[in-house]
Amino acid sequence: LASRGITVHLADHDPAQARTAAALGAGTDEAPGGRVDLAVVAVPPAHVAATLAGAIRGDVARAYIDVASVKGGPRRELLSLGCDLGSYIGTHPMAGKERSGPLAATADLFEGRPWVLTPTRDTDTEVLNLALELVALCRAVPVVMDADAHDRAVALVSHTPQLVSSMVAARLEAADETAVRLCGQGIRDVTRIAASDPRMWVEILSANPGPVADVLSGIAADLDETVRALRSLESADEDKRAGGAAGIEDVLRRGNAGRVRVPGKHGAAPATYEIVAVLISDEPGGLARLFADAGRAGVNIEDVRIEHATGRQAGLVQLMVEPAAAPGLSAALRERGWSLRQ
Numbered sequence: 001l002a003s004r005g006i007t008v009h010l011a012d013h014d015p016a017q018a019r020t021a022a023a024l025g026a027g028t029d030e031a032p033g034g035r036v037d038l039a040v041v042a043v044p045p046a047h048v049a050a051t052l053a054g055a056i057r058g059d060v061a062r063a064y065i066d067v068a069s070v071k072g073g074p075r076r077e078l079l080s081l082g083c084d085l086g087s088y089i090g091t092h093p094m095a096g097k098e099r100s101g102p103l104a105a106t107a108d109l110f111e112g113r114p115w116v117l118t119p120t121r122d123t124d125t126e127v128l129n130l131a132l133e134l135v136a137l138c139r140a141v142p143v144v145m146d147a148d149a150h151d152r153a154v155a156l157v158s159h160t161p162q163l164v165s166s167m168v169a170a171r172l173e174a175a176d177e178t179a180v181r182l183c184g185q186g187i188r189d190v191t192r193i194a195a196s197d198p199r200m201w202v203e204i205l206s207a208n209p210g211p212v213a214d215v216l217s218g219i220a221a222d223l224d225e226t227v228r229a230l231r232s233l234e235s236a237d238e239d240k241r242a243g244g245a246a247g248i249e250d251v252l253r254r255g256n257a258g259r260v261r262v263p264g265k266h267g268a269a270p271a272t273y274e275i276v277a278v279l280i281s282d283e284p285g286g287l288a289r290l291f292a293d294a295g296r297a298g299v300n301i302e303d304v305r306i307e308h309a310t311g312r313q314a315g316l317v318q319l320m321v322e323p324a325a326a327p328g329l330s331a332a333l334r335e336r337g338w339s340l341r342q
């Protein structure tokens, strides 16, 4: 917002956090001189209702939004605190990080991401317009939803994946070092969000326990089936082994079918890009040079993935590009001395 010319006043119950954010260019930690246009409450879910109620009673803004990961509970809590909700909309940007605090923040975090808005019949039009303007300034994509439907949806696409990632990562805690040394890209992909702050997630899950338990019990049934299928694969009986293989194939195929439904960049259908894999040494400026060379070749990098080679100061960078651009990019990079891999 600050980079788009909006005056942003930052306040936090820990002043050092607001000071750090201000020093990073996110705004000023000085209090505003009067009533502001929009107050954005970005505190942990359990504190959202009380913080909003305080702000609404203090008449600090024309409109109020929060960005908490759950929507039904905070709205009900606000109602029970006797707040008039005409000037408030519960919202949730579907973008984030496994790390917290201003030092983990990036200005382009919300670009192309869905940003859920949960207005009701009582919401003032001016308030909805201010919230939509904020979403547009952050270049996010507004999605209007009912608060409880939102909570059921995020149970499926955000809250259960967090738990499953944590459970897979938890297997590693006491694992033998010889096993952990073999970690490749697969486990890195599955466990990135297992680094998230447990206190924040206890609050999120405490505000949405039923829908998450429903999704997790479906996964538990799949797990039971899969364990049974794997045991059948150990059998001496050929028919049993065939049944086991069919069971495993079923879960993998259903996984393929679900995976293709995950939207691609900017909410579009997932694109099939061609991968140009480049070996780079792990040294300052290496990635920047590679990206600059791709730019010079006139190629737009649609997505990028980096695999670090265990025990070596090198990594494999997978540049994902439009299929038509791949041969030209490969040739241009080879010409500039880059080492390409299949």
Ligand SMILES: NC(=O)c1ccc[n+]([C@@H]2O[C@H](COP(=O)([O-])OP(=O)(O)OC[C@H]3O[C@@H](n4cnc5c(N)ncnc54)[C@H](O)[C@@H]3O)[C@@H](O)[C@H]2O)c1
Binding pocket: 011, 012, 013, 014, 017, 042, 043, 044, 045, 047, 051, 067, 068, 069, 070, 092, 093, 094, 095, 096, 097, 098, 099, 100, 101, 102, 204
């Ligand atoms: N991190 C994500 O991926 C993500 C994504 C979307 C939405 N959210 C939601 O955003 C909100 C903030 O999450 P975050 O990841 O930015 O956490 P964070 O820890 O980076 O920031 C929360 C800040 O709130 C401050 N705070 C706590 N209680 C307060 C209070 N009573 N009054 C004033 N300040 C208070 C803390 O000092 C901290 O600086 C949460 O509601 C979370 O559900 C997070």
Ligand SMILES: O=C(O)C(=O)C[C@]1(C(=O)O)C=C[C@@H](O)C=C1
Binding pocket: 068, 069, 093, 094, 095, 096, 097, 098, 099, 157, 158, 159, 193
């Ligand atoms: O990608 C991440 O690291 C996230 O934590 C993002 C994520 C998500 O599940 O998509 C997590 C919780 C938020 O409420 C919104 C976004």
